[in-house]
Amino acid sequence: xxxxxxxxxxxxxxxxxxxKSKEGLRLVRAGVIRTSNKDLVENRLNRIYSGLVExxxxxxxxxxxxxxxxxxxxxxxxxxxLGYARGIVCLAAAxxxxxxxxxxxxxxxxAITGRGDAQKYQVQSMVRNIxxxxxxxxxxxxxxxxxxxxxxxxxxxxxVK
Numbered sequence: 089x090x091x092x093x094x095x096x097x098x099x100x101x102x103x104x105x106x107x108k109s110k111e112g113l114r115l116v117r118a119g120v121i122r123t124s125n126k127d128l129v130e131n132r133l134n135r136i137y138s139g140l141v142e143x144x145x146x147x148x149x150x151x152x153x154x155x156x157x158x159x160x161x162x163x164x165x166x167x168x169x170l171g172y173a174r175g176i177v178c179l180a181a182a183x184x185x186x187x188x189x190x191x192x193x194x195x196x197x198x199a200i201t202g203r204g205d206a207q208k209y210q211v212q213s214m215v216r217n218i219x220x221x222x223x224x225x226x227x228x229x230x231x232x233x234x235x236x237x238x239x240x241x242x243x244x245x246x247x248v249k
Contacts, residue, residue: 089108090106090107091105091150091152091240092144092147092233092237093154093237093239094140094153094236095232096155096157096173096174096176100120100121101136101139102229102233103120104231118233118234119227120230129172151187152189153240154177154181154189155191155236157170189244191243196239199235199239200238211235212224212225212228212231219238
């Protein structure tokens, strides 16, 4: 089974495609889709959508695992921009009839490291260990996306949220 994990963001959207087989988990591809904060929001969203569609077409995942938007009353603008990016990711998934598994950041950290308050570098290190990579992914956004995909393989029991 091929899973794409996505860590949505308006500036940087991380993605990670993994494959689950009898032999375990294997990295297929990971990276980021970057936008410029100098561009109009609609153009940034189009860049995220187009990039994600290209990745889905090329790597043909069977499911999309996505981080839920964290909201905090001190930062409503951040939640709104994350919501935009998450909506675009959901649209891309719908275009390819991909079911979506949705996971809170604390749940992902706990599944990967055993601690819901783990630091990004700890998640990155565990992703390297789990996928047996020679080095950690270059970007926290890509490693977070891989962690989301890995979490899906750990927590999914035949259904998606």
